[in-house]
Amino acid sequence: MAFSTRTIMLTGFGVALVAGLGYVTFRDDPIPVDYAEVIQAPLEITINADGQTQVRDLYEVASPIAGMAMRSPVDVGDVVAKGETVVAIVQPSSSGLLDERSRRQAEAALQEALAARQVAEADLQQARETQAFAKSQFERTQALVTRGVTSITRLEDDTQRLRVADAAFEAAEARIEMAKGSVERARASLLEPSESEGMEESCCVELHAPSDGVILSVAAISQRPVAIGAPLVTIGDAKDLELVADILSNDAVRLQPDAVAHVERWGGSDVLEARLDRIDPKARTKVSALGIEEQRVDAYFTLVSPIEERPNLGDGFSVFLRIVEWRADDVLQVPLSSMFRNGADWAVFVGNGGTAELRAVTPGRNNGQMTQILQGLEVGEKVVTHPSDDIADGVNLVERSEL
Structure with a gap:
């Protein structure tokens, strides 16, 4: 039986329609994803710490x-x-106000000092008389020796007595000065505050x-x-500032001398630069906010940014430091969020013509945002960031920004 052209066309159209509906019904929709490009750029590994400024000297x-x-x-x-x-x-x-007991003691001390001065004056008078008598005896004996009337031995005895008398007189004079000082000290202890203010x-x-x-x-x-x-x-000198940061001791041992630190959140728009000066030789135990005991140590940094770049920065100001532990140029890197564990290895999903390709990679260092890739990727390739569990090798992908 012959079919008309119209019948054939309608039949073909129906078959195509059924096939199209079946494809739409049973096909896998592409999964929307975000891509990140594999780049080669400088990479820094930093130790982040809060700190503050302080005047150096x-x-x-x-x-x-x-x-x-x-x-x-x-x-x-x-x-x-x-x-x-x-x-x-x-x-x-x-001097403070004297109570009755202290006043009586001070008055008694004054009387004692006055009496001691009188004794010293009497001793001085006695020493003066003794000295005068010894001198006259010496002169008389000396004249007799000259005339040959008496012996040299008697002259020597009188000479010795004169020397003793002279020494006693000098000692008596010294005791007078000591007694006068005691009197003045005793009188000073009796002075009221109002009497000593003028002095x-x-x-x-x-x-x-x-x-x-x-x-x-x-x-x-x-x-x-x-x-x-x-x-x-x-x-x-408020211009001569240094920075001090409280860091973990196991972070401190990895820092090299003159390590660079980027100073942020100090109040200005520019990022300042500082260099490690010294680290305290002794750590201390500190309890963290989570209740964990930590060994921490103070690290000191010298600000190398010109004063003009840090106006109004003074002593005791709060700062945030990113201390460079390691840095390299031309590092092949991807976002850390694109990597995941695949068994014992690390892997990423590479967007290859709209299809997910599971790729094993060898990571290196990471700074918490970007990670170094030692093997497995090339510059310019695109990797999926934050891959979900729905993505597998060979799954269709579509970039979210194209939806």
């Missing part, structure tokens, strides 16, 4: 005497010159700046009593 001015520190002549931020600017004034302590007004100790710089802190603005060695002001 601090000068603490302390009170050399016990007394009353006058109201501070300087304020925080004042510029001072070495040996010229008065940064603190201390008045020596005045102490000219005795204030002015302390000058030991170095050029600015006032970083003042212990107290108002007048107050201070003890010997009490801190008064702190001086330093």
Whole structure:
């Protein structure tokens, strides 16, 4: 039986329609993914740490005497010159008020000192008389020896007596001075504070700046009593800053001398540069926020960025440091998020013409974002980032940005 052309065309159209519907129904939809290109660029491995600035050389001015520190002549931020600017004034302590018992003891001490002075004066008078008599005896014996009336032995005896008398007279004079000093000391202990103020007004100790710089802190603005060695002001050069960061001890041992650190989050828009100066030789135990005991150590860095690039950065300011542990140029690398474990190996999915290709790779160092690829990829290839469990070798892929 012959079929008409129309029948054949309708039949062919129906078969094509059924085939198309079957393909659409049973085909695998491509999985939308994000790609990242394999690049060759510099890679840095850093140790991140919070830190703060501090003036390299601090000068603490302390009170050399016990007394009353006058109201501070300087304020925080004042510029001072070495040996010229008065940064603190201390008045020596005045005697306190005497209670009845102390007053009676002081009065008794004064009477005792006066009596001792009278005894010393009497001793001096006696020594003077003895000296005069010994001198006259010596002169008489000397004249007799000259005339041959007496012996040389008697002259020697009188000479010895004169020397003893002279020494006794000098000792008596010294005891007089000692007695006078005791009297003055006893009288001074009876002075009331109001009587000694006039004497102490000219005795204030002015302390000058030991170095050029600015006032970083003042212990107290108002007048107050201070003890010997009490801190008064702190001086330093706010432009000569160093950075100190608290890092784990096992991170510190991997840092090389003069390691570079990028200084961020200090308040300015530019990233500053610093270099490792030294690491404390002794670590300390510190409990982390999670309650874990850690061994931490302070690392000190010298700011090498010009002062013009860090205006208003001062002492005690907060900073964030990325300390370079390792760096290399022209490193083949991919995002760390593109890698996953495939058995005992590491692997990535490479987008090959819209199809996923499972590729084993050999990773190197990573900085938490990018990882070095030692083997398995080439520059310009595209890898899938954050691959889901639905992706397998040979699965169709479509870039999410093309949807």
